[in-house]
Amino acid sequence: MSTGAQPGTRTKDRTHYLYIAVIAAVALGIAVGLLFPDAGKALKPLGTGFVNLVKMMISPIIFCTIVLGIGSVRKAAQVGRVGGTALLYFMVMSAFALVVGLVVGNLLPTTDLQLTEDLRGRGSELAETAHESGGTVDFLLGIIPTSLLSALTDGSVLETLFVALLVGFAIQGLGERGESALRGVETIQRIVFKVLAMVMWVAPVGAFGAIAAVVGETGVDALKALAIVMVGFYVTCALFIFIVLGLLLRVAAKTSIFSLLRYTARELLLIVSTSSSETALPRLIAKMEHLGVSRPTVGIVVPTGYSFNLDGTAIYLTMASLFIANSLGDPLSVGEQVSLLVFMVIASKGAAGVSGAGLATLAGGLSSHRPELLDGVGLIVGIDRFMSEARAITNFIGNAVGTVVIGTWTGQIDRARAARVLAGELPFDERTMDPSHGEHAEVLEPKTGAGGAPAPREVAGTR
Numbered sequence: 001m002s003t004g005a006q007p008g009t010r011t012k013d014r015t016h017y018l019y020i021a022v023i024a025a026v027a028l029g030i031a032v033g034l035l036f037p038d039a040g041k042a043l044k045p046l047g048t049g050f051v052n053l054v055k056m057m058i059s060p061i062i063f064c065t066i067v068l069g070i071g072s073v074r075k076a077a078q079v080g081r082v083g084g085t086a087l088l089y090f091m092v093m094s095a096f097a098l099v100v101g102l103v104v105g106n107l108l109p110t111t112d113l114q115l116t117e118d119l120r121g122r123g124s125e126l127a128e129t130a131h132e133s134g135g136t137v138d139f140l141l142g143i144i145p146t147s148l149l150s151a152l153t154d155g156s157v158l159e160t161l162f163v164a165l166l167v168g169f170a171i172q173g174l175g176e177r178g179e180s181a182l183r184g185v186e187t188i189q190r191i192v193f194k195v196l197a198m199v200m201w202v203a204p205v206g207a208f209g210a211i212a213a214v215v216g217e218t219g220v221d222a223l224k225a226l227a228i229v230m231v232g233f234y235v236t237c238a239l240f241i242f243i244v245l246g247l248l249l250r251v252a253a254k255t256s257i258f259s260l261l262r263y264t265a266r267e268l269l270l271i272v273s274t275s276s277s278e279t280a281l282p283r284l285i286a287k288m289e290h291l292g293v294s295r296p297t298v299g300i301v302v303p304t305g306y307s308f309n310l311d312g313t314a315i316y317l318t319m320a321s322l323f324i325a326n327s328l329g330d331p332l333s334v335g336e337q338v339s340l341l342v343f344m345v346i347a348s349k350g351a352a353g354v355s356g357a358g359l360a361t362l363a364g365g366l367s368s369h370r371p372e373l374l375d376g377v378g379l380i381v382g383i384d385r386f387m388s389e390a391r392a393i394t395n396f397i398g399n400a401v402g403t404v405v406i407g408t409w410t411g412q413i414d415r416a417r418a419a420r421v422l423a424g425e426l427p428f429d430e431r432t433m434d435p436s437h438g439e440h441a442e443v444l445e446p447k448t449g450a451g452g453a454p455a456p457r458e459v460a461g462t463r
Contacts, residue, residue, distance in 0.1 A: 018200065018201060018203065018204070019203075019266055019269055021203075021204040022203050022204050022207050022269055022270070022273055023269065024204070025204040025205070025207045025208035025211075025273070026207050026208070026211050026272070026273050028208055028212075029043075029207065029208040029209070029210070029211030029212035029215065030211055030212075030215050032208075032212045032215075032216070033211065033212045033213070033214065033215025033216040034215055034216075036216070037215075037216040038216065039212070039216070040212035040213055040215055040216025041212075041213055041216040043208070043209040043212045043213055043216075044209060044210070044212075044213035045209065046205055046206055046208065046209025046210070047206050047207070047208075047209035047210025047211075047213055047274060048209075048210075049206065049209075050202055050203065050205065050206020050207075050209070050210070050274065050279075051206065051210070051274055051276055051278070051279055053199045053202070053206075054196075054199060054278070054279045054281075054282065055278055055279075057192060057195065057196045057199065057282050058157065058160075058278065058281050058282055059151065059152045059153070059154075059156075059157075059160045060152060060188070060192045061189070061192055061193070061196070061281075061282045061285055061286075062157065062160045062161060062164060062285070062299065062303045063151075063152060063160055063163070063164045063167075064185050064186075064188055064189035064192060065164075065189070065285050065289070065295060065298060065299040066161065066164035066165060066168055066295075066296070066299030066300065066303075067164050067167050067168045067171065067182075067185050068168075068182060068185055068186055068189065068295050068299075069168065069294065069295030069296035069297070069298065069299040069300075070164075070165065070168025070169060070171075070172055070296050070299070071167075071168045071171035071172050071178060071181070071182050071185075079165075079168075079169075079296050079300065081410055082296060082297050082300050082301065082406065082410050082412065083300050083304070085406055085409055085410055086300060086301045086304055086305070086402070086406050087304070087308065089309075089402055089405070089406055090304070090305060090308040090309040090402070091308075093309060093311060093398065093402065094308075094309065094310065094311065094314045095314075095341075096244065097240060097244075097311040097312075097314035097315050097398075098314045098315070098317070098318050098341050099341070100236060100239075100240055100244070100315060101236060101314060101315035101316070101317065101318030101319045102318045102319075102322070102337060102341060104232060104235075104236045104239075104315075104319060105232075105318055105319040105321070105322035105323065106322060106337075108228060108229065108232045108319075108322070108323065108326075143156075143158045143159060143161075143162050144159070144162065145159040145162070145163060148163055151163040151164075157281075157303050157306055157307055158303075158304075158307055160303070161300075161303045161304060164299070168299075193282075193286060196282050196283075197430070197431060203270060203273070206273070206274060207270075207273030207274060210273060210274050210275065211273060214275065229319065229320070229323045229380075230387060232319065233315070233316065233319055233387055233390060234390050236315055236319065237312055237315060237390045237391075237393070237394045240311065240315060240394060241257070241393075241394060241397050242257060245257060245311075245397060245398060245401045248401065248405060249401050249404060249405060252405045252408055252409065253404050253405055253407075253408040253413075254415075255404060255418070255422070256422075257401070259422040260397075260400060260401065260404065260422070261397070262422075263287065263291070263421065263422055263428075264280075264284070264287060264396075264397075264400055266283075266430075267280035267283050267284060267287070267396065268280075268393060268396070268397075270283075271389070271392045271393050271396055272389055272393065275388045275389050275392060276388075276392055277306070277392035277393070277395045277396045278306070280396055281302070281303075281306055284302055284396065284399065284400060284403075285298055285299070285302050285303075286428070287428055288302060288400070288403045288404075290421060290426075290428050291404070291413075291417070291418050291421050291422075292407075292413050292414035292415070292416075292417035292418040292421065293403055293404065293407040293412060293413045293418075294407065294412040294413070296412070297403065297406060297407045297410065297412040297413070298403060298407075301399075301402060301403045301406050301407075302399060302403055305398070305399035305402055305403070306395075306399060309395070309398055309399055309402055310395050310398075311394050311395060311398035312390060312391035312392065312393065312394025312395040312398070313391055313395060315391075315394065316362075316387060316391050317362055317365065318337075318340070318341060320362050320380050321340055321362065321365065321366060321373075322337070323380075324366070324373055324376035324377065324380065325370070325373055325376070327376065328373060328376050330370075330372065330373060332370070336370065340365055343365050362377060362380070363377045404418070
């Protein structure tokens with residue numbers, strides 16, 4: 001009797017037990033953090049260790065996805081079209097998110113909070129962190145790695161993206177001689193995803209440690225004092241997801257936001273338990289390709305979006321700035337708000353590459369526009385970790401929606417396959433996390449529809 005699963009048959013998926021364990025671990029972590037704060041704080045290395053395990057998988061997964069995608073397309077212009085569309089989309093959506101945060105931030109009731117001596121000076125420290133990241137020129141130069149291989153070891157998403165693009169175009173230029181290289185990279189990708197599947201089994205331990213540490217460090221008092229801005233931020237993120245992103249997804253891709261959220265439910269749980277959207281990046285790449293979006297589109301849009309399409313961070317920056325100014329009795333004028341908004345549009349790009357990105361970028365913006373408000377960043381420190389969950393979830397959903405929308409606009413999504421996947425007819429293989437499990441749509445040149453618009457991708461075949 002064969003021990004392997006036969007093609008076309010579905011083996012029993014036991015990974016749902018893993019995510020039940022994650023939910024239980026989150027509940028237990030909250031209880032430990034509240035009842036035994038010191039013990040909760042001591043568990044922080046568990047969460048940090050798990051996040052680091054997932055982060056070590058990001059670079060190889062991005063590299064393999066992009067190289068396989070670009071190396072298999074016929075024309076380099078196709079990649080350039082996808083990249084240009086993605087960057088324009090990211091700029092527009094980030095600006096829109098900032099405006100939404102600005103509007104809601106002005107509607108929140110004013111709260112008079114007093115800074116303690118412990119919190120004073122935190123803003124200056126964070127502003128220095130933001131300035132250390134350098135300006136636009138340093139940011140662009142930082143995309144170039146020290147060596148071709150260091151991009152896979154330094155942990156920089158943009159460095160990996162840059163090198164993968166070069167290698168992908170090189171293999172593409174080799175034509176048939178590059179086929180053996182593509183097969184080798186595909187084998188490596190399967191191994192990497194299998195390792196990721198193994199790493200995910202320690203997710204309950206990581207979730208327990210991360211949640212216990214956050215609750216133990218923050219406690220309940222800070223949450224009560226700052227409940228207004230927290231609730232306002234969560235409500236704003238929810239409105240942005242279900243109304244703005246939901247409407248965009250429905251109009252552009254004829255897809256329901258609820259179907260997409262159900263499809264990515266496990267990734268959302270992972271983000272909630274770790275307060276980091278990076279832990280779900282490898283899984284998002286695999287799931288978007290499994291959904292039917294072409295490899296080049298997934299490889300370019302998802303990694304770039306994690307640095308340039310930060311909708312949740314954009315909302316957070318404007319709302320936090322207004323909250324600090326109002327709480328200190330020195331509100332921003334309309335002109336100052338617009339000026340700060342323009343600065344945040346630029347400063348938020350690449351924020352994911354800075355440690356404590358949200359707070360550091362916030363401090364940098366206030367430092368350049370209203371230095372007297374810099375100490376007020378200390379008001380946000382106590383609840384930033386709780387706000388980071390909503391921030392990370394909004395960023396993640398924004399990138400998932402962006403990938404589907406951009407794939408639709410450029411004709412690089414198999415709509416028939418996407419409908420079947422979202423309907424549950426082609427389930428994602430949680431055991432191997434192999435995006436090509438089952439039927440797989442090959443990358444094709446987009447056909448031209450009426451008016452020169454790209455037509456939906458077709459299925460080239462299965463493998």
